[in-house]
Amino acid sequence: MKKVYSLLMIAFLLLLTACGSNATGGKSSDTKTLKIGALYPLSGDLALLGEESYRGAELAVEEINKKGGIDGKKVELVKADAPDADAAQSEANRLVNQENIKAIVGSYSSSISFAASEVTERNGVLYWELGAVSDSVTDRKYKYILRTNPPASYFSKVNIDFIKNVVAKKLGKNVGDLKVAIAHEDSTYGTTIAEEAKKLAKTEGVNIVTTQSYSSASNDLSSVVLNLKKAQPDVLIAVSYLNDAVLLARQSEELGLKVPVFIGNGGGHTMADFKDAVGNLANGVFDVDFPQYNINREFTPGMDEFLKLYKEKYGKDPRSGHSLSNYMGMKVVLDVLSKVGEVDPDKLKEAALKYTAKEGTTPTGWGVEFDAKNGQNKDGQPYVHQWVNGQLDTVWPENVAVKEPQINK
Incomplete structure (x- = not known):
């Protein structure tokens, strides 16, 4: 009887082994x-x-x-x-x-x-x-x-190149005379773009007058806005997710911050939700980001x-x-x-x-x-877009642009 039981157990184990032979990681x-x-x-x-x-x-x-x-x-x-x-x-x-x-x-x-x-x-x-x-x-x-x-450093380069090659000329100023501010959320995303932009700005003779960091979870950016207002920048480079992008726009309007050139960087400033939330405040805002859809189709x-x-x-x-x-x-x-x-x-x-x-x-x-x-x-790079009448148009560089950048002095 013991011998029969042993043989049955061996057969059972062999069956289990066969069933599991085709498994990989379960x-x-x-x-x-x-x-x-x-x-x-x-x-x-x-x-x-x-x-x-x-x-x-x-x-x-x-x-x-x-x-x-x-x-x-x-x-x-x-x-x-x-x-x-x-x-x-x-x-x-x-x-x-x-x-x-x-x-x-x-x-x-x-x-x-x-x-x-x-x-x-x-x-x-x-x-x-x-x-x-x-x-x-x-x-x-x-x-x-x-x-x-x-990567983020490519975003930073496009920001500085756009300021040098387009913004300065349209504002009628020398690059060194422009006052540029940076406001960014403080995660790896925002911090990397901001820090790389500061390095490039120094190399290219672009004057960064203030850098303001904040948490994207913040429900009050008034101190950031007031510090930006005090610096009186010609250009503001902003790196935000959606909620803080909306908050920054609304509180800038409430507190009277007027910047001739506002450049967002992907995140919230790209999204239709941003335009829907802030309405006419989006008009004229630039955005450096991955390719969007109003773009030169030949490219x-x-x-x-x-x-x-x-x-x-x-x-x-x-x-x-x-x-x-x-x-x-x-x-x-x-x-x-x-x-x-x-x-x-x-x-x-x-x-x-x-x-x-x-x-x-x-x-x-x-x-x-x-x-x-x-x-x-x-061989990939971000492009510059601009919100114009509810559409995000590609405006720079010229090989992808569908419209000229619009800047009100």
């Missing part, structure tokens, strides 16, 4: 799909543009799957909601260790990107950043990170197709250029993946470093050439 292997993690803030304070960013990646994947996928395999985005840096680490760990994901895209927020990419670097998983701008994301020179979108081939896809799926026009930038970035990921044929971090990185695209050949107008030292795409 998940069944699937040779018919290519899985990529998609880590974005889909809830919480950053959800509005986090979801908008995810939509761009989602549309690119749906587009390629409708065409048959890659070598007959469907691409699947495995979603992860990361509303903050702590969640980004835990969700990146889940994707890597439970879902057996070997490449992740994301993430809109620099703090989320920074935290998640630390996890992927430790685990040899490739992280593609499609939207976060902090230079610190790529400055660490990690082996397993690539970024398609321009941004594929944008009309993207807009059609977006409206068909979501029933409305895009809320900002974040979806477009993630769409373009995801198409680069998929192009590289199609050359490799499998989600292998080392092979994907090697293929990405050989991948190039010329400026004016992508939906954003960006070119693509990754820096082998840090994984940053060297």
Whole structure:
């Protein structure tokens, strides 16, 4: 009897072993799909543009799957909601260790990107950043990170170049005579753009008369506004999310702050929600950001197709250029993946470093050439836009502009 029982137990254990032989990290292997993690803030304070960013990646994947996928395999985005840096680490760990994901895209927020990419670097998983701008994301020179979108320092350069090459002339002043102020929210996003702008300004002879930082969660920016008013700037460079962008505009009006040239930097100043909230106060505001939709179509081939896809799926026009930038970035990921044929971090990185695209050949107008030292795409840049009669028009540089910059002295 003992012998029979022993034989039954051995058979049972062999059966369990056979059942588990196809498992990987607790998940069944699937040779018919290519899985990529998609880590974005889909809830919480950053959800509005986090979801908008995810939509761009989602549309690119749906587009390629409708065409048959890659070598007959469907691409699947495995979603992860990361509303903050702590969640980004835990969700990146889940994707890597439970879902057996070997490449992740994301993430809109620099703090989320920074935290998640630390996890992927430790685990040899490739992280593609499609939207976060902090230079610190790529400055660490990690082996397993690539970024398609321009970093904050590129935003800062466009601010200073625009002030030098356009604003000074239109205001009838020498660059050195202009008084420039900076107001920024104090996260990595705002601080990086502000600090880089100050460095460039010093090099280019642009006079920064005051820098005001604040928390984006603040419900009162009157002290910031009053300090700006005291400095009497000709130009104000602002870096804000949506709520603080609206608050800054309203309290500037209430407290009598008048600045001839106001330059926002992505975030809240890009969004239609900003224009809807402040009405005529948005008129004339400049905004340095990823490409928006009133832009030279000859330089941004594929944008009309993207807009059609977006409206068909979501029933409305895009809320900002974040979806477009993630769409373009995801198409680069998929192009590289199609050359490799499998989600292998080392092979994907090697293929990405050989991948190039010329400026004016992508939906954003960006070119693509990754820096082998840090994984940053060297051929993308922000453009200058301006709110005019309820529309955000691209106004600089000339190759993407649809209108001349308007400045009232």
